[in-house]
Amino acid sequence: GAVVSQHPSWVICKSGTSVKIECRSLDFQATTMFWYRQFPKQSLMLMATSNEGSKATYEQGVEKDKFLINHASLTLSTLTVTSAHPEDSSFYICSTGRGANTQYFGPGTRLTVL
């Protein structure tokens, strides 16, 4: 299966700052990547679908101006949390694959906003 990495593994930032999270597909050309958010002791919720070379598709209720997604190459998608606040603290996970039946997940990034 594909290998997916995320950077950083964890990040702590002050309220009001922006944080960028990288998701890399190391051995698979990812035309589509998915970004999930997981709050403590809760399930994964899809935030957005990242498409290489075009705009991301956001799920209902996710603010596209707050969660900026860039998918500039077949191996890299970035999620930028702009003007982060404590309620944005969460575990962010990316995935890629060949459709819903074949998804490979990154190790996740734990964001803490003080």
Next chain:
Amino acid sequence: GIQVEQSPPDLILQEGANSTLRCNFSDSVNNLQWFHQNPWGQLINLFYIPSGTKQNGRLSATTVATERYSLLYISSSQTTDSGVYFCAVPQGAQKLVFGQGTRLTINP
């Protein structure tokens, strides 16, 4: 959209015990996946199982698509089996919908 429900939400067992985790889904699906999320957050795919039964070592899974449920069996549990088990079904071509998970704790 499709709804996915898992039970039980929490399960605490002694090492060596067997367990059964259940996943119910509200609509017909062409696939179902079981994942294990380890204590560090990494999701590991256990099974792709649209129907029938599959086994992998101490783990096995059965999906009865006509009745819209799937079961994950863990036999002779080990402490390394601890974590959260999710089932997920596709909605559309690429989107995955996850259940709320079963948190399994195996005590030595």
